[in-house]
Each structure stands twice: as C-alpha cells, then as structure tokens.
Amino acid sequence: MLAQQYTGYKNANLIYDYNLGFSRAKPAPVGTGLIVPNGWKLNIEGSCSNCRSIDIVWQGPTNGQITLQLEKKRPDEISFWQHYLVVKPGVYAVTVTASGLVETTSFTVLQPTQEYEIELLDQAGNPQTNMGYKIRLRNGHVVSGVLDSKGYAHVSDP
Structure with a gap:
C-alpha cells in the first residue's frame, strides 16, 4: 500500500530499495519508520544584491512557498542563494521575489524512462x-x- 501511495506503483520493492534490511521475506515490524520516495529534488539558485530575503513560490504537480533569510551584506555585495524543490513530472511555474523585483519562469519535468x-x-x-x-x-x-x-x-x- 505504501508503494502505491507514494510511487503510484504496487511494487513493494520500490519501498524496500530505500530501506535496506527489509524485504517481502523480512518485512518491517509494525510502527517502524520507513524512507519512501516522494519525487525528485530540483536545485534552483540565484543571486541578488542589497536584499535580506528571497520569496520562492512554485506551482505545478507539487506546490509550495518558502522565504529564505540571507545574511546582511554591504549594498555593493552579492548574496547567493539556493533551494531544492521536490518535483514530480509535469509543468511548473516558479516565481522568485527579492527586494520588490519579481522573476518568473516555467519548465517541464519529464517522466524518466x-x-x-x-x-x-x-x-x-x-x-x-x-x-x-x-x-x-x-x-x-x-x-x-x-x-x-x-x-x-x-x-x-x-
């Protein structure tokens, strides 16, 4: 049931592959915490100057938003940032806002074959x-x- 819920496939090996020591022959005891796959991590990154925070909003098969707090720097220094989004196959729109400036981009995550x-x-x-x-x-x-x-x-x- 976990494999179906988290991967869309009924093959329990997809869960066992993340949890060494467990298998059909040796299932995890009830109440055991398990690692489950939930999508791919996509790194987004950028830079800004004279900004203290970055707001990131993404919409697609997975949605979310986060505010990244940046170190205070001199106005002429550049701050670099990065964040990992958990994504699944589909079309996404990502909007990043910093110091009142807004940048939007879209992309497609393809199903691996x-x-x-x-x-x-x-x-x-x-x-x-x-x-x-x-x-x-x-x-x-x-x-x-x-x-x-x-x-x-x-x-x-x-």
Whole structure:
C-alpha cells in the first residue's frame, strides 16, 4: 500500500530499495519508520544584491512557498542563494521575489524512462525472428512485444 501511495506503483520493492534490511521475506515490524520516495529534488539558485530575503513560490504537480533569510551584506555585495524543490513530472511555474523585483519562469519535468534492447540469437549466432517476449520491470509493469526480423527489439517504458 505504501508503494502505491507514494510511487503510484504496487511494487513493494520500490519501498524496500530505500530501506535496506527489509524485504517481502523480512518485512518491517509494525510502527517502524520507513524512507519512501516522494519525487525528485530540483536545485534552483540565484543571486541578488542589497536584499535580506528571497520569496520562492512554485506551482505545478507539487506546490509550495518558502522565504529564505540571507545574511546582511554591504549594498555593493552579492548574496547567493539556493533551494531544492521536490518535483514530480509535469509543468511548473516558479516565481522568485527579492527586494520588490519579481522573476518568473516555467519548465517541464519529464517522466524518466528506461530503455532496453533485446537481441535473441541461437547457439550458432543466428537471429530468432518474430519471437514473443515479456519483460517484467521492477515497478511491476509488464512490457510485451515481438522481436523483429533481426531478432531485435528496443523497448522504452516510464
């Protein structure tokens, strides 16, 4: 249930991968704190002069806002800042405000894909053509198809 809730997939291995020592054969005892994946961390950074704080607001599949407090510097010195946003695939808009100036940008986070190449040869090295295949991915998805006339297939899956 945790895997489904946090990753969208019903494969418990996605949780076990973050929690060494636990598996289907050796599940975590009730009440054990577990680490769960919740998206990717995206670093945003910038600089400003003569500012004491930065307001960051992001909207998309994950939303949030934060105010970063900066060290007081001389007016001619530059302050550098950075923050990590937890993001999921989708379109985002980020607005950063400092000393009354507003900067907005948008971007798209793509769903990562995994690619596989399959080549099936017999013992003599001859391609096995038009053979069916099934690949069971770690996330529980099953990808199936038929090899081409050269005994080859290229498979791409999120």
